[in-house]
Every structure is written in structure tokens, then in C-alpha cells.
Amino acid sequence: MLTDERHQLIRDRLAAEGRVLAGELASRFGVSEDTVRRDLREMAKAGQCRRVYGGAVAAALFAAAPVSLRGSHAIEEKMRLARAAVTLLSSGQSLFIDGGTTNAAIARAIPRDLELTIATNSLSVASALSEHALVELIVLGGRFDRNLGTCVGADTLAAVAQLGADLFFLGSCGLDASRGVTAFDSAEAEVKRAMARNSAGIVIAVTNDKLATAAPYRVAGPEAIRHLVVEKTAPAVTLADFERQGAEIRFA
Incomplete structure (x- = not known):
């Protein structure tokens, strides 16, 4: 065969x-x-x-597996993505960072000399930033979902509604040039949509396995992505589709 x-x-x-x-x-x-x-x-x-x-x-x-399982996958790739993603930052910015193992890597990679205001519903992200002296950290409370590693629900949505951000580092379950950004959990998707509405721009750092895939719940259209951080081996055809819709591509 x-x-x-x-x-x-x-x-x-x-x-x-x-x-x-x-x-x-x-x-x-x-x-x-x-x-x-x-x-x-x-x-x-x-x-x-x-x-x-x-x-x-x-x-x-x-x-769609629990975040504790996904954390051991593609560690080096996520570290490279994180290092590339934080080059988008400058002092004085306000950020939303939601859940996901790549976003946790981004939080760990944020330079210690940057003054930032960061709001997150992810305990992993909050933990990574807890000793960052120049970060004003806002933890968005609510019902904690252990599989997601984030807070979701009405209280989280109410907290997001009170804030605005220059950039939203959006953890993507699926990313497709036609369907855009998608998630597996409806409550998680709702929080992501709220953060997207209250942000001036969306940043997505994504490993190759999530490109050209889709989950059930839509978060944002492809045209909403300002910066897309990808591996150097990401398919050129797929990236061209995102570029045509306004995304700036950065390679890790």
C-alpha cells in the first residue's frame, strides 16, 4: 500500500x-x-x-481538549510565536488577553520594561503576569471553567463591558479565511466576542494545525484580524487569503 x-x-x-x-x-x-x-x-x-x-x-x-492537556503540545512553536507577538507591544498600551496555551506563552514573553494595562479572564495569563512590576493587571472574574482555564459567564461579560483595549490577543480554536475565528465552547466564544467589540485591533498567534480549521461557534470575521502571527512553515496560499482581507502577517 x-x-x-x-x-x-x-x-x-x-x-x-x-x-x-x-x-x-x-x-x-x-x-x-x-x-x-x-x-x-x-x-x-x-x-x-x-x-x-x-x-x-x-x-x-x-x-477541544482541556487546557491542561494542550499545554504540553508544540511548546517550542508557541514560544517562538510568543516572542514574535510581543514585538507588537509598546509602553502605554492596554490589552485584552484571553485564554489558551499560546496566549499564556505570550504573557510570559512580555518584556519587563514595558508599562502596560492588561485585562484577562485566564488564570494562566494572570499567573504569568503576577510579578510583572510594570503591568497593571486586571483579572476578569466570573464562573471558572477548569477545562477552559478561564472565567466565563455574565459576571465576566459585565467586567469586559467596562473596559477598552488597544489590542486583543485572541486565543483561536479554529482559524479559516472564510469563517474567521471560531471556538468550541459557546460561553467562551461569547467572552471572546465581547473583548473583540471593545478592542481597537485583534492579534492572533496560531500554530499551523489550527489554520484552515473551524470550530462550531463564530467569534470574529477574518477581516477583523489586524495582526496574524504564524510559523515560518505556514501555507502561503492560506496566508494570502488573510492578507487580502487586511491582516498583517508576522512570522515566528
Whole structure:
């Protein structure tokens, strides 16, 4: 069986069941588990799945997983994105930073010589900024969702409504040039939309696996994105679609 044929069958299984096991695939294809693991590595690099112990899960399933699980994925890539994203900052700005592991990396990368006002509903972001002496930190309270790692609900929305920001670092579950920014959780999406409305510009730092994907709940159209921070290996065709709609592309 050719490599492309195996990859298509794996994609079909992921679409139908959400996960695959390397041992089962090796038996089905009549190849070694090393061959299957190589297939999964190549597919994961292309953003078609996420490697887990013993096999892989669908990329969308991984994106919807608890933040504690997602935190161990693509650590180096997120650090590079974070370093590129913070070059957009200057002293005196006010920011919204919502949840997500990439946004937590951005919070950790903010230079210590910048005076900023930052409002966040993410406990990870707040923790990363808690000892930043020049940051006026506003923690947006509300109902804490452990899977999301953020506060959501009416109290959070009320707090957001009282504030405005120069930039909103928006954690994206899915990012597509047609559908825009999307999220898996309706309450999370509602808070993101409120922050977007009260911000002068949106910044999204995103790993390749989230490009050209969509989650159920819409947050903002692609035309709302001012800055898109991506990996150097991000598909040029996809990036061109965002550029045509006004996004400035920055490579990490």
C-alpha cells in the first residue's frame, strides 16, 4: 500500500472515530508499527492529527481538549510565536488577553520594561503576569471553567463591558479565511466576542494545525484580524487569503 493511500485511510478513520491506534493500523495495512508512527508524524506535522501515546487523535478533538492537556503540545512553536507577538507591544498600551496555551506563552514573553494595562479572564495569563512590576493587571472574574482555564459567564461579560483595549490577543480554536475565528465552547466564544467589540485591533498567534480549521461557534470575521502571527512553515496560499482581507502577517 502506498503512503498516500495509508494517509487517506488514516484521515478517514480520524474523521469517523476521532482517534487511531498505531498497532491496529499496522495490522490493517500489513506494515510495521514504525511505518505507521512515521505516517502519523508526517500527518501531525501537516496539522492533520495530533500524536498521543500509542496513536493519534483528530486535530479538532485535540483543540477541544482541556487546557491542561494542550499545554504540553508544540511548546517550542508557541514560544517562538510568543516572542514574535510581543514585538507588537509598546509602553502605554492596554490589552485584552484571553485564554489558551499560546496566549499564556505570550504573557510570559512580555518584556519587563514595558508599562502596560492588561485585562484577562485566564488564570494562566494572570499567573504569568503576577510579578510583572510594570503591568497593571486586571483579572476578569466570573464562573471558572477548569477545562477552559478561564472565567466565563455574565459576571465576566459585565467586567469586559467596562473596559477598552488597544489590542486583543485572541486565543483561536479554529482559524479559516472564510469563517474567521471560531471556538468550541459557546460561553467562551461569547467572552471572546465581547473583548473583540471593545478592542481597537485583534492579534492572533496560531500554530499551523489550527489554520484552515473551524470550530462550531463564530467569534470574529477574518477581516477583523489586524495582526496574524504564524510559523515560518505556514501555507502561503492560506496566508494570502488573510492578507487580502487586511491582516498583517508576522512570522515566528
